[in-house]
Amino acid sequence: MADDDRDPQVAQWLEVDPLDDVTRRRLVSNALRESAGDDSARPAAPVAPVAPARSSHAWQWLTAAAVIVVVLVVGLALLTAGGGNDEEQATKSDRAALSPKAAEPARDVGNFGDLDVPANLARLRSALEAPAADARSSAPQTAASGANDSQFGATSEAAPANGGSELQLCGVTAPDGGRVVAQGTGTIEGRRATVVVLEAADGTRTLEAVLEGPCEVRELP
Amino acid sequence: MRDEDDRALAARAVTGDRRALELLLDRHADRIHAVCRRIVAHPEDALDATQEAMIAIARGITRFDGRAAFSTWCYRVATNAALDELRRTRRRPVPAHPDAPEPVAAGSGPDDVVAARLDVDAALQHVPEEFRAAVVLRDLCDLDYAEIADVLDIPPGTVRSRISRGRAILVERLGNQHPASERLNHDG
Numbered sequence: 001m002a003d004d005d006r007d008p009q010v011a012q013w014l015e016v017d018p019l020d021d022v023t024r025r026r027l028v029s030n031a032l033r034e035s036a037g038d039d040s041a042r043p044a045a046p047v048a049p050v051a052p053a054r055s056s057h058a059w060q061w062l063t064a065a066a067v068i069v070v071v072l073v074v075g076l077a078l079l080t081a082g083g084g085n086d087e088e089q090a091t092k093s094d095r096a097a098l099s100p101k102a103a104e105p106a107r108d109v110g111n112f113g114d115l116d117v118p119a120n121l122a123r124l125r126s127a128l129e130a131p132a133a134d135a136r137s138s139a140p141q142t143a144a145s146g147a148n149d150s151q152f153g154a155t156s157e158a159a160p161a162n163g164g165s166e167l168q169l170c171g172v173t174a175p176d177g178g179r180v181v182a183q184g185t186g187t188i189e190g191r192r193a194t195v196v197v198l199e200a201a202d203g204t205r206t207l208e209a210v211l212e213g214p215c216e217v218r219e220l221p
Numbered sequence: 222m223r224d225e226d227d228r229a230l231a232a233r234a235v236t237g238d239r240r241a242l243e244l245l246l247d248r249h250a251d252r253i254h255a256v257c258r259r260i261v262a263h264p265e266d267a268l269d270a271t272q273e274a275m276i277a278i279a280r281g282i283t284r285f286d287g288r289a290a291f292s293t294w295c296y297r298v299a300t301n302a303a304l305d306e307l308r309r310t311r312r313r314p315v316p317a318h319p320d321a322p323e324p325v326a327a328g329s330g331p332d333d334v335v336a337a338r339l340d341v342d343a344a345l346q347h348v349p350e351e352f353r354a355a356v357v358l359r360d361l362c363d364l365d366y367a368e369i370a371d372v373l374d375i376p377p378g379t380v381r382s383r384i385s386r387g388r389a390i391l392v393e394r395l396g397n398q399h400p401a402s403e404r405l406n407h408d409g
Contacts, residue, residue, distance in 0.1 A: 004381070010360040010388055013341045013395065016255035023268070027254075027275050028246045032239065035279035 106196070107182040115186035115193060115209075121220075125207065128182045128197045181205070188218075195220065227291035234282045242282060246275055249292060252362065253278075253299040259357045260303035262345050266310055267303070274302035289368070296362045297372040300354055307350055344394035352387030359384050 019027070109127035112120045183196040192212045199205045207220040227248070233241035250271070257270035277298050285294050345353055351373075358369045359380075369384075370377040 004366060006363055007360050007388060010356065010391060011363075013344075013391065014255075014259050014357060014361040016251075016258045016361075018251045019254055024247060024250045027250055027268075027272055028243060030272055031246055031275035031279040032243055034276045035242075036239075 106180040109182060109184040112184055112186045115188050115195065120186060124184045124186060124195055125220075128184055128195065128207065228287060231282065231285055231287065231291050235285065242279060245282075245291065246279065249278075249295045250275065252292065253295055255361055256296055256299040256357055257303040257306070259345060259361055260300065260350065260354050261306050261310075262342055263310070266306050270303045270306035271299070273306070274299040277302060289371075292362075293364060293368055293372070296358060296364060300358065300372055304350065304354065340395055341391075344391050347394050348387050348390045352383045352390065355380055355383035356387035356391070360388075 109124065112124040112127070115121045115124060178198055178200045180196045181199045183194055185192070185194050187193055188209055188211055194210045196208055196210065197205055198208050209218045209220055210216075211218065227245065230241040230245045230248075234245055253274050254267065254271040257274060258264065258267040261267040261270050274295075278295060281298070285291065348356070354373060355369055358364045358372060359366075364372065366377045366380045366384075369380045373380065375383075
């Protein structure tokens with residue numbers, strides 16, 4: 001036997017018992033698991049360096065955390081802002097509930113001329129107390145009949161500017177909870193006058209005249 | 222035939238076939254362990270080296286180019302893993318086997334065979350690791366000198382010398398077992 005040949009005696013000495021099945025399976029599974037995430041075992045896939053992958057995961061976590069913080073801050077800010085406006089919102093709601101008709105403009109029935117003339121005053125009173133459609137249809141007639149008072153100009157001149165709660169003339173303000181539901185113009189004792197139907201908070205209505213020069217408020221019978 | 226099967230399995234494993242890789246590892250686990258066991262000598266350390274070798278094979282399967290037999294490539298990886306394990310164990314503060322039994326002559330009965338195996342472990346402790354690896358690759362793995370030279374990255378003449386000297390030490394430690402090289406051409 002040449003020296004290059006395998007030595008059977010040494011080979012016999014060096015023989016090792018086979019691994020038991022459990023150990024072999026454990027070794028194989030460990031090797032597969034350890035190499036499972038290693039892209040170097042797959043030539044088609046690009047090899048991703050370990051450090052950048054960890055860095056990418058870190059950035060993902062940081063980004064997610066930042067988004068959560070922003071959402072929480074914005075949500076808290078919105079809740080705080082909404083809470084701060086609660087009182088204001090409630091006040092606005094209460095106002096609307098207490099005077100649902102406050103936003104309605106006062107109905108202007110036109111100029112009825114010299115209201116010292118009982119007939120003119122009667123027509124004005126009728127127009128003020130009539131439904132809106134009837135009043136509108138009768139206003140031109142009454143206005144035409146009172147053409148002698150053309151110095152008062154447009155019938156809307158004395159119209160309330162704020163939906164009936166405050167008269168533009170003389171700065172007269174309706175009582176709390178009251179409002180002007182209709183108005184007409186004319187002259188009383190030679191003074192420019194705005195006759196209004198004032199509706200109190202309890203629903204009762206009164207007829208009052210606001211005279212200018214000087215300003216004076218009279219309750220008409 | 223088996224090598225042809227290995228090549229087919231390796232070709233599939235290279236493309237990412239995990240089942241093929243599993244079959245290859247399972248098929249060669251015993252021989253990988255044997256190489257590690259005889260080079261490292263310590264059973265537990267040998268298992269560690271075996272695990273490292275199998276992981277290296279699984280991770281580096283794409284580097285298997287098919288020029289050599291798959292088993293030869295496995296032996297190369299196993300040898301390197303075992304030598305690495307030896308280097309690691311040398312850095313440990315505890316001596317590897319301070320109370321290793323002295324070898325005794327083996328008989329022919331089963332008990333004698335077991336005793337002989339233990340004796341081999343003890344005898345291998347006295348063989349320098351570079352000689353040990355060459356003897357293991359030649360007599361256990363049946364690699365030729367050229368393959369061993371390639372695995373150990375040494376000239377073939379050095380392979381021959383190391384094998385001869387390693388065998389001689391084993392014969393000396395194991396007694397009158399009469400290995401072939403001792404009988405025919407001892408170049409110790």
